[in-house]
Amino acid sequence: MPEIAVKICGLTRPADVQAVAQAGAAYAGFVFFGKSPRNLSVADARALALTAPPGLCKVALVVDADDATLDAILADVPLDMLQLHGHESPWRVAEVRARYGLPVMKAIGIADAQDLAQIDAYGDVADQLLIDAKPPKGADLPGGNGLSFDWRLLQGRKYWQRPWMLAGGLTPDTVAQAVGLTGVRQVDVSSGVESAPGIKDATLIADFVTAAQGTPAVPRLANPN
Numbered sequence: 370m371p372e373i374a375v376k377i378c379g380l381t382r383p384a385d386v387q388a389v390a391q392a393g394a395a396y397a398g399f400v401f402f403g404k405s406p407r408n409l410s411v412a413d414a415r416a417l418a419l420t421a422p423p424g425l426c427k428v429a430l431v432v433d434a435d436d437a438t439l440d441a442i443l444a445d446v447p448l449d450m451l452q453l454h455g456h457e458s459p460w461r462v463a464e465v466r467a468r469y470g471l472p473v474m475k476a477i478g479i480a481d482a483q484d485l486a487q488i489d490a491y492g493d494v495a496d497q498l499l500i501d502a503k504p505p506k507g508a509d510l511p512g513g514n515g516l517s518f519d520w521r522l523l524q525g526r527k528y529w530q531r532p533w534m535l536a537g538g539l540t541p542d543t544v545a546q547a548v549g550l551t552g553v554r555q556v557d558v559s560s561g562v563e564s565a566p567g568i569k570d571a572t573l574i575a576d577f578v579t580a581a582q583g584t585p586a587v588p589r590l591a592n593p594n
């Protein structure tokens with residue numbers, strides 16, 4: 370079975386990009402949302418994206434972004450995927466996908482079983498689905514809050530219409546359990562690999578990828594005696 374693909378989101382420094390690549394993550398996320406402590410200017414995002422090695426999928430996270438905002442980002446920043454993390458309708462997801470010709474991942478917030486119904490509405494239009502915890506009412510951020518939801522809601526689900534990724538409050542300590550419970554093959558984290566909001570920690574990134582992929586961080590001795 371192919372290994373778990375990991376996305377590390379909210380990178381702000383070149384060292385973060387290197388840590389993500391070195392740890393073996395598949396995706397690097399750049400946040401374009403003014404209220405986020407991980408928000409990047411277009412110029413800073415371009416500089417960061419240019420440090421990414423080939424093969425690392427560079428994802429732009431936007432929240433209810435209009436065409437002018439997306440035009441400005443995509444004119445300057447070399448990106449491979451768009452993550453729509455707001456209230457974008459299925460129609461808007463299809464429009465963005467057609468306009469920019471990049472794969473689109475649509476985030477869907479889950480708090481209880483009723484929320485699962487929305488996922489089907491996006492299955493025909495998005496390239497990937499990102500199943501995240503629903504933010505608390507009145508929260509400044511629609512994601513990146515370090516909150517998880519009851520992963521058992523996803524148990525028994527045999528497939529979605531599209532590849533999907535699990536997010537929301539994952540940490541190096543919890544990701545293996547989340548993978549085991551849900552059967553997910555892709556995971557996404559932001560807060561859980563930070564030493565402070567917006568400051569990624571290279572050790573936590575490596576620990577997260579290792580835990581997600583089920584390999585011990587320190588190789589075990591064949592014969593401890």
Ligand SMILES: O=C(O)c1ccccc1N[C@@H]1O[C@H](COP(=O)(O)O)[C@@H](O)[C@H]1O
Pocket residue numbers: 378379398400402405406407430432454499501510511512513514515516536537538539557558559560561
């Ligand atoms: O990371 C952010 O600042 C952010 C801002 C606005 C929307 C989403 C954001 N992050 C995404 O939220 C989830 C979960 O993050 P966490 O691990 O719970 O902190 C993840 O998909 C991030 O990409």
